[in-house]
Amino acid sequence: MKGAWLIVAGGLIGAIVAAYYYFIPGAGLDGEYGTLLVLISSLLMLLAGLVLRGRATGFLVSLFVVLILLDIIGTGVCAYFLETPVILAAMVLALIGWLMRVIGHAADNSVEVA
Amino acid sequence: MKPRFALLALGAASIAGALVLSSGGIAQMAASTDNQVWDAFGGNQQAQKYSTGTQITPDNVKNLKEAWSIHTGDVAHGREETTWGATPLFVNNTVYVGTPKYKIFAVEPDTGKTKWVYDAGKDAKLDNQGFKNRGVAYWAAPDPQAGQPCQKIVYIGTVVGTLHAVDADTGKLCKDFGNGGVLNVNQWNTVNNKWKYGLIQPPAVYKDTLILGWAGLDWVYKVEDPGTVFGIDARTGKLKWTFDPIPKDMQNQTGTSNVWAGISVDPETGLVYLPVSSPSPNYYGGDRIKEMPYVTSTTALNAETGEVVWSRQLIHHDIWDLDINSAPTLLDIKKDGQTIPALVQATKQGFLFVLNRKTGEPIFPIEERPYPASDVPGEKASPTQPYVPLPEPTVPNKAPGISTLADITSFGECSRWKARLRDEGRFTPPSIRGSIAFPATVGGVEWGGGAVDPTTNTYVVNSDDVVQVYTLVPRAEADKFMKGKQRYPGGYSAQEGSPYAFRLQNFLNSWGMPCWKPPYGTLSSYDMNTGKLLWKKPFGEVQWNGFYLPNSWGSVTIGAPVITKGGLVFIGASMDSRVRAVDLKTGDVLWKWHVDAPAVAQPAVYTYKGKQYVVFAVGGNGILTPRLSDQLVAFALP
Numbered sequence: 001m002k003g004a005w006l007i008v009a010g011g012l013i014g015a016i017v018a019a020y021y022y023f024i025p026g027a028g029l030d031g032e033y034g035t036l037l038v039l040i041s042s043l044l045m046l047l048a049g050l051v052l053r054g055r056a057t058g059f060l061v062s063l064f065v066v067l068i069l070l071d072i073i074g075t076g077v078c079a080y081f082l083e084t085p086v087i088l089a090a091m092v093l094a095l096i097g098w099l100m101r102v103i104g105h106a107a108d109n110s111v112e113v114a
Numbered sequence: 115m116k117p118r119f120a121l122l123a124l125g126a127a128s129i130a131g132a133l134v135l136s137s138g139g140i141a142q143m144a145a146s147t148d149n150q151v152w153d154a155f156g157g158n159q160q161a162q163k164y165s166t167g168t169q170i171t172p173d174n175v176k177n178l179k180e181a182w183s184i185h186t187g188d189v190a191h192g193r194e195e196t197t198w199g200a201t202p203l204f205v206n207n208t209v210y211v212g213t214p215k216y217k218i219f220a221v222e223p224d225t226g227k228t229k230w231v232y233d234a235g236k237d238a239k240l241d242n243q244g245f246k247n248r249g250v251a252y253w254a255a256p257d258p259q260a261g262q263p264c265q266k267i268v269y270i271g272t273v274v275g276t277l278h279a280v281d282a283d284t285g286k287l288c289k290d291f292g293n294g295g296v297l298n299v300n301q302w303n304t305v306n307n308k309w310k311y312g313l314i315q316p317p318a319v320y321k322d323t324l325i326l327g328w329a330g331l332d333w334v335y336k337v338e339d340p341g342t343v344f345g346i347d348a349r350t351g352k353l354k355w356t357f358d359p360i361p362k363d364m365q366n367q368t369g370t371s372n373v374w375a376g377i378s379v380d381p382e383t384g385l386v387y388l389p390v391s392s393p394s395p396n397y398y399g400g401d402r403i404k405e406m407p408y409v410t411s412t413t414a415l416n417a418e419t420g421e422v423v424w425s426r427q428l429i430h431h432d433i434w435d436l437d438i439n440s441a442p443t444l445l446d447i448k449k450d451g452q453t454i455p456a457l458v459q460a461t462k463q464g465f466l467f468v469l470n471r472k473t474g475e476p477i478f479p480i481e482e483r484p485y486p487a488s489d490v491p492g493e494k495a496s497p498t499q500p501y502v503p504l505p506e507p508t509v510p511n512k513a514p515g516i517s518t519l520a521d522i523t524s525f526g527e528c529s530r531w532k533a534r535l536r537d538e539g540r541f542t543p544p545s546i547r548g549s550i551a552f553p554a555t556v557g558g559v560e561w562g563g564g565a566v567d568p569t570t571n572t573y574v575v576n577s578d579d580v581v582q583v584y585t586l587v588p589r590a591e592a593d594k595f596m597k598g599k600q601r602y603p604g605g606y607s608a609q610e611g612s613p614y615a616f617r618l619q620n621f622l623n624s625w626g627m628p629c630w631k632p633p634y635g636t637l638s639s640y641d642m643n644t645g646k647l648l649w650k651k652p653f654g655e656v657q658w659n660g661f662y663l664p665n666s667w668g669s670v671t672i673g674a675p676v677i678t679k680g681g682l683v684f685i686g687a688s689m690d691s692r693v694r695a696v697d698l699k700t701g702d703v704l705w706k707w708h709v710d711a712p713a714v715a716q717p718a719v720y721t722y723k724g725k726q727y728v729v730f731a732v733g734g735n736g737i738l739t740p741r742l743s744d745q746l747v748a749f750a751l752p
Contacts, residue, residue: 028691028708028741032660081661 003104004052006097007068011046013090014075018042021084034082041075042087045094052101069098150721153205155249155316156563157718159379160444163565163676165719169726170751171680175695175705181727181750182226188213189733189744190245196742197714198733199561199673200249203268204720206282211731211746212250212270212316216278219746220268220285223722226748230285234270234278234296245273248376248561248715249731251316251324252282253348264288267348269324271313275300277326279351292351299326299344302353306337306369318377318386318441320417322348325386327373332435333618334600336401336611338394340365341372345420355420359390359408368393368402371409375561376441378457380471385423387444387457387471388413391437392429395609396555397544397584397616399433400492412442412459412467414474424474428459428467430496433488433544434584435555436462440563440674442469445571447477448643458566458642462558463540464509464577465502468642478504478645488543489536490586492613495543504645508559508577508638512539513552514631520623528629531621535583544584544616552630554582555618556737562674562716565683571642572698574683576653576671581621581630586614633668635688637675639701649701654688657739662690672735674716684728686713689738693717693730693749710734711743725750 018039021029029035048068052061076091150167157163170178190196196214203210208229209221216235221228251269258265266282277299279291287295300310311328318325324346330339345355359371371393378387390411393402410432413425429436442457447468456477459467468477481501488495521528536542537550544551557578564575587606592615596602600610605618621629628634637653640646654669655662673687675696683696686709693713695705711734718729728749734742 025710026708028657029660032657034658034660078661081663083662 003097003100003102004049006100007049007052007094008046010072010090010094010097011042011044011049013093014042014079014087015039015046017084017086017090029082029084034078038075038078038082038087041071041078042090045071045075049097065098065102072098148721149207149723151205152718152720153203153252154319155201155251155376156378156441156443157676159318159320159381161376161378161441161563162443162445162568163674163716164567165676165678167678167719167721167726168680169721170678170682170728172682172697172704174751175682177751178695178705178707178728178749179752180707181224181748183745183747184221184226184228186213186217186219186744186746188215188217189742191740191742195244195736196733197244197246197735198731198744199715199735200247200731200733201716202718202729202731202746203250203252204718204722204729205252206266207722208282209729210250210252210268210282212247213744214245214247214733216247216270216272218250218268218270218280218285221746223720223727224725226746232278232280232285234272234276246312246314248314249316251319253319253324256321264290267291269317271299271316271326273310273312273314275303275311275313275328277313277317277351290350297346297351299328302342302344302356303339305365306339308335308338315374315376317346318379319348320379320381320384320386323354323417324348325377325379325417327377327388329374330370330372332370333396333607333609333616335369336395336609337366338369339372341370341391343373343388343420345417354418357388357415357420357422359406359411359413360393361406364402364404364406370394371406374437375439376563378441378444379417380444380455383472384417385414385471386417387442388415389438389440389442389459391439392432392435395612395616396435397433398490398493398586398609398612398614399431400490400494401612403431403494410436410438412438412457412469412474414471426467426469426474428461428465428500429463430499431494433493433495434541434551439557439561440559442471443564443566443573444471445566445568445642447571449477456642458564458573460559460563460575462553462555464507464553464558466505466508466564466573466575466640467502468505468645478502485541486538486543489545490543490614493543495541499541505640505642506647508575508636509553509579513537513550513581514579517627517629517631520627520629523625523627524623527623531629544586546586546588548583548585550621551582551584553578554580554584556580556582556670560672560674562672562687565675565677565716566642567677567679567698569679572648572677573640573642574637574675574677574698576635576637576673576675576685576687578635578670579633580670581628583619583621585617585619587617589613589615633666635668635671637683637685637696637701639698651701654692655690657690670738672712672714672738676716676719678719684717684719686715686717686730686732688712691741707749709743709747710745711741712738714738
């Protein structure tokens with residue numbers, strides 16, 4: 001659960017910072033497709049993180065877990081090349097959340113099995 | 115307008131502050147109380163781009179902040195796209211800058227507050243040049259009459275061939291100049307006048323004479339306006355003399371060879387130095403084989419009479435549009451125990467011609483090297499061209515190899531294209547099948563030229579590594595699709611009247627990636643006493659859809675560096691909308707700052723009331739990126 005919230009937080013921070021850069025001139029990123037891409041991918045991460053809050057399982061949830069990881073990696077790479085350290089840090093936060101979510105979920109399953 | 119810092123307190127407090135900020139003790143304190151001007155496009159009439167300011171140093175430049183920023187309102191995209199490469203002036207306790215729609219802004223140097231605005235653009239409509247400006251010129255009467263207007267004048271040219279003179283204190287027109295303050299330079303445009311003179315570059319000033327060139331429209335006609343340079347009375351606008359690079363008997367065969375870039379002046383000798391561009395049609399010379407010694411040259415004139423003192427042709431029979439495109443930088447070289455009055459002429463080829471500025475003789479040897487012949491019917495390329503081995507050219511002799519990344523991602527498109535082209539290194543003639551052009555028409559060194567520290571003769575210059583493809587299209591074939599148009603999508607230009615139209619392509623794959631290996635731009639430093647290269651580094655960053663590509667790739671640059679006595683190089687110029695301070699000794703970037711667009715002009719550096727400012731006109735250039743702006747921004751230490 002906590003892991004999902006960290007993913008949400010990472011997505012939210014990424015989206016807010018990307019929106020700032022996209023709409024406010026001065027950082028050389030306003031109106032750029034790359035910034036827009038990060039804004040959209042961060043929003044998707046936020047939404048996907050909300051979906052993962054519960055304890056639901058199944059194929060769709062597993063798919064979301066994989067897609068979120070790809071989203072985090074992709075957005076992080078974009079943030080690196082956009083030279084936006086705050087977004088990069090947000091993706092690190094989201095990655096920690098993802099790991100917590102995956103490890104925590106695996107631990108829960110192992111407890112249930114035991 | 116966002117003034118961010120208050121004025122430094124005057125009196126004892128400012129002296130104490132100067133002592134703290136400077137590292138040179140009493141001598142620095144004395145310097146800090148004097149205003150240091152930047153009264154010409156090139157910093158001074160010698161085009162040295164050098165400031166004696168010492169307040170900002172490699173140690174404290176990291177603290178540099180935005181002092182003020184204004185927006186002039188003169189920015190446009192699309193059909194009326196603006197191109198703003200102005201260098202502001204600081205003189206008469208005022209910062210003056212011209213805008214791409216031909217306004218003069220006079221602003222306070224410490225706050226950016228506007229003192230007055232003059233609009234010369236009311237009669238300037240969209241013409242052959244689009245909306246472009248590279249600044250204003252300043253003249254002061256040596257014997258000012260108290261209480262009389264126009265003892266100090268600021269000049270701005272327009273794209274429709276008018277030169278406006280306004281009082282530097284009030285912004286009011288100087289009624290004694292031209293017709294009520296506006297000189298119609300275009301009245302002298304009488305031979306083959308295909309267009310109005312584009313007075314984009316501000317005139318040079320020597321005593322009471324303005325020396326004025328103009329910009330035209332490249333690649334469209336075989337016979338174009340001959341590149342007349344004008345000597346004009348600074349007070350009245352009266353024509354004093356003219357200089358024609360093209361012989362009279364060739365003016366029905368060719369044109370241009372105009373002086374569209376900056377002009378430098380030696381105030382001691384009264385010589386002016388012209389960078390003379392190439393003749394039309396730019397890429398086919400079969401109809402202008404006859405020797406024309408002043409074209410594509412550096413030519414020295416007597417500023418009072420316009421008589422040629424010496425001229426040195428730097429490209430023979432130019433068929434690559436390798437205009438001599440920047441004001442020569444004047445300096446005194448120390449060599450073999452002698453002090454030699456010299457100039458450095460940087461070129462699109464990346465050559466640095468170092469010449470005795472009194473005689474035109476080379477200080478470092480110039481070799482005549484053999485180059486390939488043309489295979490185009492009717493063309494006769496020069497069998498030799500001047501080559502400068504020392505100082506080392508800013509670009510290599512052969513085009514960089516194919517970029518693996520660009521080639522793989524385009525499934526071999528780059529390699530296949532290159533295999534079809536003629537590529538024999540420098541001066542490969544344009545051909546019907548297509549020729550690799552490197553360095554190409556964008557340079558090499560662009561119109562800003564280099565900067566020099568005249569106390570050490572350290573010379574710094576930015577340069578591009580860009581590969582383009584030149585293709586000549588037989589007239590009959592071109593007429594089928596161009597149907598009389600001057601330009602046609604795909605990079606076609608008519609060269610109307612010649613047997614060939616011309617096609618210019620950047621050597622990019624279908625994704626828009628450069629097919630050649632980086633770097634795409636460099637910054638280099640030379641010791642001009644010895645010609646030795648001190649350092650050379652990729653400069654700037656390419657920004658693609660917001661993403662910054664690796665530092666080691668560098669960036670194509672437009673604009674130029676300036677040097678300060680404090681040991682720094684300030685430069686914008688790169689594609690990534692950043693301005694930078696570079697350590698003069700090492701070439702390391704010590705400070706960078708985002709601005710609204712690429713700052714495609716050299717900055718100005720001045721000291722006012724003990725505080726040193728670096729000010730950039732941030733205009734952008736559609737050649738680099740679509741990001742344009744109207745920002746004028748100054749930086750200073752807190």
